[in-house]
Amino acid sequence: MSAWNLIGVIAWLIVAAWLVFAVMNIRSRHLRMLVVAKREHSAKTALIDCAEIVVLILLAVGMSWVTWFRQPDRIDGNSVHVRYTYDKLLLQTDASRSYYVSVTRGNGTQPVQYYTYWTNGAKYQITSRNADVAAGTDPLTVRASNLPWQEKQLAKWDKQSERAYVATYIATYEPTFLNGLGMRVGRTATRFSIIRIPNETFEKITAAK
Numbered sequence: 001m002s003a004w005n006l007i008g009v010i011a012w013l014i015v016a017a018w019l020v021f022a023v024m025n026i027r028s029r030h031l032r033m034l035v036v037a038k039r040e041h042s043a044k045t046a047l048i049d050c051a052e053i054v055v056l057i058l059l060a061v062g063m064s065w066v067t068w069f070r071q072p073d074r075i076d077g078n079s080v081h082v083r084y085t086y087d088k089l090l091l092q093t094d095a096s097r098s099y100y101v102s103v104t105r106g107n108g109t110q111p112v113q114y115y116t117y118w119t120n121g122a123k124y125q126i127t128s129r130n131a132d133v134a135a136g137t138d139p140l141t142v143r144a145s146n147l148p149w150q151e152k153q154l155a156k157w158d159k160q161s162e163r164a165y166v167a168t169y170i171a172t173y174e175p176t177f178l179n180g181l182g183m184r185v186g187r188t189a190t191r192f193s194i195i196r197i198p199n200e201t202f203e204k205i206t207a208a209k
Contacts, residue, residue: 004180008067011181015059022052066182079179080171080189084150086157087119089164089197092204099204100164100197101133115195117166124166131193135200139167144194154194163198 026049033045089100104114113128132141139154147169157165169192173184197203 002185004175004185005183007180008183011063015063018056018059022056070182079174081174082171085168087166088161090118100202101195102204104206117195126193130191133195135197139196147192163196165196166193168193
């Protein structure tokens with residue numbers, strides 16, 4: 001774990017410490033009221049109780065947001081570090097055809113597709129949640145176009161690989177205070193792959209079992 005993420009660990013420890021303090025403090029004051037004043041509540045005690053609880057809620061909500069719900073700009077160079085990888089696809093053959101990618105279609109109302117492809121002798125499988133197949137004249141699909149690709153590099157790989165490659169966009173969280181507070185430094189913010197094939201005939205479709 002990056003040392004920057006210790007900021008978030010310390011912050012959560014502070015939240016936990018405040019929780020313990022608030023519970024013990026509220027209990028102590030109420031017991032004191034019972035012993036000294038022979039009553040459990042007073043306006044001052046209730047006000048202090050509310051203040052301590054409000055601070056606890058603000059701390060917990062704030063840390064929950066920055067840890068789990070905050071969505072930094074995934075293409076902002078100040079928040080994330082972006083890199084690209086390119087690998088040539090290897091042609092596969094079976095009894096009836098040749099193909100670069102095998103697509104297994106899922107079931108259900110919102111089925112997830114599973115893409116299997118081969119590069120440099122290695123086999124990879126990725127889902128349609130973070131990948132898309134580009135079989136047209138443009139290497140950028142509608143989904144992929146939401147990210148800042150190196151279009152000159154894509155055009156170069158279109159030529160040198162005969163439109164048979166996989167391009168991957170990888171963004172990892174940079175060491176910043178907010179990323180450290182959310183314990184995200186070094187983690188992947190976004191990963192998306194374009195599986196580039198010459199045309200749809202090089203795509204093998206199979207149904208989910």
